[in-house]
Amino acid sequence: GENVEQHPSTLSVQEGDSAVIKCTYSDSASNYFPWYKQELGKRPQLIIDIRSNVGEKKDQRIAVTLNKTAKHFSLHITETQPEDSAVYFCAASIGSSASKIIFGSGTRLSIRP
Amino acid sequence: KAGVTQTPRYLIKTRGQQVTLSCSPISGHRSVSWYQQTPGQGLQFLFEYFSETQRNKGNFPGRFSGRQFSNSRSEMNVSTLELGDSALYLCASSRGENSPLHFGNGTRLTVT
Numbered sequence: 001g002e003n004v005e006q007h008p009s010t011l012s013v014q015e016g017d018s019a020v021i022k023c024t025y026s027d028s029a030s031n032y033f034p035w036y037k038q039e040l041g042k043r044p045q046l047i048i049d050i051r052s053n054v055g056e057k058k059d060q061r062i063a064v065t066l067n068k069t070a071k072h073f074s075l076h077i078t079e080t081q082p083e084d085s086a087v088y089f090c091a092a093s094i095g096s097s098a099s100k101i102i103f104g105s106g107t108r109l110s111i112r113p
Numbered sequence: 114k115a116g117v118t119q120t121p122r123y124l125i126k127t128r129g130q131q132v133t134l135s136c137s138p139i140s141g142h143r144s145v146s147w148y149q150q151t152p153g154q155g156l157q158f159l160f161e162y163f164s165e166t167q168r169n170k171g172n173f174p175g176r177f178s179g180r181q182f183s184n185s186r187s188e189m190n191v192s193t194l195e196l197g198d199s200a201l202y203l204c205a206s207s208r209g210e211n212s213p214l215h216f217g218n219g220t221r222l223t224v225t
Contacts, residue, residue: 032210099163099210
């Protein structure tokens with residue numbers, strides 16, 4: 001069935017180190033993969049997205065990679081800062097029409113000072 | 114540009130009652146999606162509307178329904194409320210397929 005699995009569920013890294021969050025998806029027709037950051041008590045906000053015709057995308061300290069063959073995609077945050085502490089959600093579009101986006105279960109990232 | 118607006122922000126209802134939540138999308142966005150967020154289940158897809166048509170529905174019982182108006186505003190309704198319906202209900206709008214979702218602040222529903 002339609003599923004997006006996300007690991008790990010919690011992640012604690014030292015400030016300045018890198019953090020990696022991994023997701024897998026089940027629908028081979030998925031072609032849009034956004035990542036959202038949700039701070040405590042706030043709405044989820046898009047931080048980066050990637051489409052299936054691209055293998056990697058970077059935006060300053062954030063990068064996302066996509067392996068369509070393996071149905072894997074990952075979020076990489078380098079030089080982590082205290083303000084990176086939040087819950088991160090990966091997501092994938094479902095079906096060729098991409099009008100349905102389903103989310104992974106989330107990763108709570110904590111940055112240790 | 115105004116963001117996605119959801120009303121009300123908080124609701125307290127009793128089991129068996131029904132509730133209607135409202136969502137006004139960003140101007141120009143024709144797609145509206147609804148999600149249920151709970152601590153244990155993350156963000157669960159409820160349904161998506163585009164040009165007043167429901168294009169997709171998640172795995173929720175028929176007690177959950179929605180609609181979209183000609184101005185793209187959307188409402189969702191939950192009938193015969195159960196304790197397990199307590200959650201944050203998030204609405205998100207987008208321009209359409211493969212476009213980023215922009216979320217509202219949500220409506221927190223508590224069922225007692």
